[in-house]
Amino acid sequence: MENIKFIDLFCGIGGFHIAMNEACEDLNLEANCVFASDIDIHCQNSYEDNFKLRPYGDITTIDPKDIPDHDILFAGFPCQPFSIIGQMKGFEDTRGTLFFHIANIIKVKKPKSFILENVKQLVGHDSGNTLKVIMKTLKDLGYSAKYSVLNALDYGLPQKRERIIIVGHKDPILFSYPSPIRPFKPLVEILEKNVDKKYFASDYIREKRKQAHQSSYKISIWHENKSGNISSYPYSCALRSGASHSYLLVNGERRLTPREMFRLQGFPETYKITKSDSQAKKQAGNAVPVNMVRAVIKKLLPYVAKSVDMSEVIQEYEVNL
């Protein structure tokens, strides 16, 4: 079986790692993570518990030459203030931002391919200049790169979570983003049956919610926006690591349990979740939706693995012409 080596930068709890394992399994390939990095000790613990690999810490402190060779680089880099990159002109000027460290690793290690993920706001940041610098930097490194904003809701998960996904390859390739997969999983398959009473909002909050809003759905997740407006949908709004306690409430009554949050991000039932509820919320809120990036990886792997039949990819390309 062909072995595909990958590295997992800003790995968090391993959304890319799971997606890569699953995509490779589907295509009869062996996924081999040769390096991971995350500065957060709790993420490192969760990652090690699940993948038997302890991530390296701060990526800014490693010499890229010390990172093992790999075929694919994954990086869900933090949505750091991009203002610094935005005003600058090119690769050298992006120094000091975490993106620079990714670019530098690509420059030194020259993986065949990479997938970068960030919040969708990156697209419009500084009137599009920030993204322009990022794309130019990647192209100047010799990669053909493109980006698209994808929504987890379009890839089988009941969560509206839009992310920019940048895909790059050493060679010019016919890569196209995966078409939406419908329907998304119904909430009833995500929600737990017997939920501890500690997850229920106070009578006061529940009463206030019900006075402010009536849902059109039997099962829904209620969302409170910054101005206090309540809406509800048969799916969840984006999980957020730092959101207030009652930001999302199932049927306007209770918070999501850690397992429910991990399910909303496409993590399998076998994933071991940290015991602390607050860490679990933070980790799930920061993670990349597994189903969404798995679909992207599956479209990319034929260009990375020698043993995957390209005829399907070419046929699909011709159909879309």
Ligand SMILES: C[S@@+](CC[C@H](N)C(=O)[O-])C[C@H]1O[C@@H](n2cnc3c(N)ncnc32)[C@H](O)[C@@H]1O
């Ligand atoms: C948006 S999250 C990525 C989550 C990941 N994709 C997942 O599925 O869990 C960004 C991660 O970058 C990590 N991080 C921030 N600064 C870092 C640094 N200097 N070196 C390594 N990791 C860093 C954070 O701890 C956080 O877990």
